[in-house]
Amino acid sequence: MNDEYTPRIVGFLCNWCSYTGADLAGVSRLKVPPSLRIIRVMCSGRIDPLFVLKAFLKGIDGVMMMGCHPGECHYQKGNYNARRRFILLQKILEAFDLEPERLGIWWVSASEATKYAKVTTEFAKEIEKIGPSPVANEIFL
Amino acid sequence: MRGSVLPIENNLEETILNFIKEAFDKKCIEAVILPKRIPSGDSFAYLLIKDKSILEGASPFPPVIPVQGAKAISSLTRQGSVKKKILAIMHPCEIRATIELFKLKQTTLNNLIFMSYDCPGVLPLSDYLENPDENDQTFLAAQQKWDSKDMRPVCKICTEFSAPASDLHIGQLGTDEGKIFLIPNSSVGKEFLNAFGLNSDVPLDEWEAEVEKLKKERENNKKDAQEKLKTKVEGPENLLETLSSCITCHNCMRVCPVCYCRQCYFDSDAFKFPPDNFISKSEKKGSIRLPSDTLIFHLGRMSHMIHSCVSCGTCEDACPMDIPIAQIFNLVADKTQQVLDYKPGRNIEEPLPTVTYQEEELQEFEKPYSETYIKVEETNV
Ligand code: SF4
Numbered sequence: 224m225n226d227e228y229t230p231r232i233v234g235f236l237c238n239w240c241s242y243t244g245a246d247l248a249g250v251s252r253l254k255v256p257p258s259l260r261i262i263r264v265m266c267s268g269r270i271d272p273l274f275v276l277k278a279f280l281k282g283i284d285g286v287m288m289m290g291c292h293p294g295e296c297h298y299q300k301g302n303y304n305a306r307r308r309f310i311l312l313q314k315i316l317e318a319f320d321l322e323p324e325r326l327g328i329w330w331v332s333a334s335e336a337t338k339y340a341k342v343t344t345e346f347a348k349e350i351e352k353i354g355p356s357p358v359a360n361e362i363f364l
Numbered sequence: 365m366r367g368s369v370l371p372i373e374n375n376l377e378e379t380i381l382n383f384i385k386e387a388f389d390k391k392c393i394e395a396v397i398l399p400k401r402i403p404s405g406d407s408f409a410y411l412l413i414k415d416k417s418i419l420e421g422a423s424p425f426p427p428v429i430p431v432q433g434a435k436a437i438s439s440l441t442r443q444g445s446v447k448k449k450i451l452a453i454m455h456p457c458e459i460r461a462t463i464e465l466f467k468l469k470q471t472t473l474n475n476l477i478f479m480s481y482d483c484p485g486v487l488p489l490s491d492y493l494e495n496p497d498e499n500d501q502t503f504l505a506a507q508q509k510w511d512s513k514d515m516r517p518v519c520k521i522c523t524e525f526s527a528p529a530s531d532l533h534i535g536q537l538g539t540d541e542g543k544i545f546l547i548p549n550s551s552v553g554k555e556f557l558n559a560f561g562l563n564s565d566v567p568l569d570e571w572e573a574e575v576e577k578l579k580k581e582r583e584n585n586k587k588d589a590q591e592k593l594k595t596k597v598e599g600p601e602n603l604l605e606t607l608s609s610c611i612t613c614h615n616c617m618r619v620c621p622v623c624y625c626r627q628c629y630f631d632s633d634a635f636k637f638p639p640d641n642f643i644s645k646s647e648k649k650g651s652i653r654l655p656s657d658t659l660i661f662h663l664g665r666m667s668h669m670i671h672s673c674v675s676c677g678t679c680e681d682a683c684p685m686d687i688p689i690a691q692i693f694n695l696v697a698d699k700t701q702q703v704l705d706y707k708p709g710r711n712i713e714e715p716l717p718t719v720t721y722q723e724e725e726l727q728e729f730e731k732p733y734s735e736t737y738i739k740v741e742e743t744n745v
């Protein structure tokens with residue numbers, strides 16, 4: 224077992240805004256947390272709550288959902304749906320005291336590279352503070 | 365609210381069966397759907413009855429729910445609407461589930477007339493099977509006294525036990541000895557009462573007051589029960605302890621009225637993985653459970669349908685491992701339905717909360733959880 228804890232965070236980023244924003248952050252050489260692994264989805268509305276649950280049960284320490292700002296989704300309403308699904312997930316986690324603070328949703332546009340760097344860094348710090356996921360070593364899942 | 369008064373002849377069951385027979389004679393309906401005891405005597409099945417002589421000995425108020433009524437309705441309408449007027453008598457939770465299935469486009473309700481009643485609850489299916497005769501007596505007594513002590517745990521905490529969005533509702537609470545109320549809930553229900561020449565303008569203040577009273581009582585029961593349950597499911601350790609006896613038979617999903625998928629994702633090929641996948645996981649943890657889908661199945665199922673869960677308890681009745689699965693779902697359903705301001709089966713016009721949205725809503729949840737939480741707590745005070 225490795226004593227040193229490096230959190231593992233998964234980010235589901237919509238292709239049109241947040242992913243482009245992340246790309247811009249890279250091109251602009253902004254510092255983003257190395258613990259974040261990005262999974263690109265076409266729209267935040269494509270994030271099936273199961274993706275998030277699977278990540279958590281695999282022992283991922285934090286999950287970020289990201290999409291275009293409300294009103295700017297390239298498929299009109301994907302992010303509105305995503306927001307409701309996110310809350311559903313948050314309430315499920317909350318009901319079982321499964322550390323809902325490990326999940327969050329953010330709106331990041333294609334030009335908001337600074338916002339992207341800021342929220343990912345803050346979230347990574349937060350997750351580091353919370354510590355490793357308690358389910359990571361559970362066998363009887 | 366206003367409705368009609370109907371005198372009870374001999375007993376409630378007979379009164380309702382006679383009412384249905386008359387509805388046949390008056391051509392209000394051409395068939396009826398209701399439970400009847402199966403020949404072996406130890407359970408009940410929904411029947412679609414065309415021949416009214418078969419109504420003899422039927423059980424409009426059965427002591428158990430072996431098959432959820434919404435499943436009966438959706439099996440009837442899978443290939444399209446019914447063309448003849450059919451009356452269906454079901455528990456409120458069954459009607460609420462039917463409405464959810466309608467919203468999920470899994471059933472059509474044309475020509476179906478729903479009759480509900482103030483529901484005292486039902487007995488746990490496995491308890492009932494152990495001694496049907498004795499349990500019939502237990503149920504009868506509980507039904508008369510509105511005593512939920514022997515009823516299923518979800519019935520003890522059910523607050524939606526009265527008039528759902530049905531057409532006609534039988535009010536038993538707050539009535540004088542020997543009478544029931546017939547309460548029209550729709551234009552179809554009104555027509556029905558008109559056909560019977562019943563005055564549907566009797567004020568129902570006493571019924572309303574009694575329903576409210578029982579609701580409060582159930583609300584309190586619920587608070588207590590949920591607090592107790594929380595100690596068993598809060599935190600990964602407790603949750604796993606409660607769920608890990610699950611044998612992943614998926615009975616709970618198969619009998620659930622709102623888990624309608626023809627093929628459940630968790631039974632599908634999309635949920636099967638190559639052996640290397642398991643081996644690498646077991647390498648990381650030292651070991652993994654096989655099959656390894658206990659928790660993801662339950663949490664995943666919740667994430668699919670919890671907003672439509674009507675807390676009918678059918679899943680718990682079907683669980684061979686005595687897992688309080690319906691109570692667990694009820695706990696989560698309460699939370700999610702509250703935040704989305706949705707009650708399953710409340711109103712047929714109300715869209716499912718996952719397909720609708722407001723542009724400006726729920727923004728307080730877009731902040732990191734720690735901040736949201738503090739804010740929400742404060743507004744609650
Ligand atoms: S668990 Fe999900 S996929 Fe399976 S039947 Fe229920 S809603 Fe459908």
Ligand code: SF4
Pocket residue numbers: 616619620621622623672673674675676677678679680689690693
């Ligand atoms: S999850 Fe259980 S209690 Fe909820 S609707 Fe399905 S069968 Fe009924």
Ligand code: SF4
Pocket residue numbers: 609610611612613614615616617679682683684685686687689
């Ligand atoms: S019915 Fe019970 S044992 Fe079977 S999958 Fe559901 S919770 Fe598990």
Ligand code: FES
Pocket residue numbers: 237238239240241265266267268289290291295296297298299301302
């Ligand atoms: S395309 Fe970005 S949220 Fe829908």
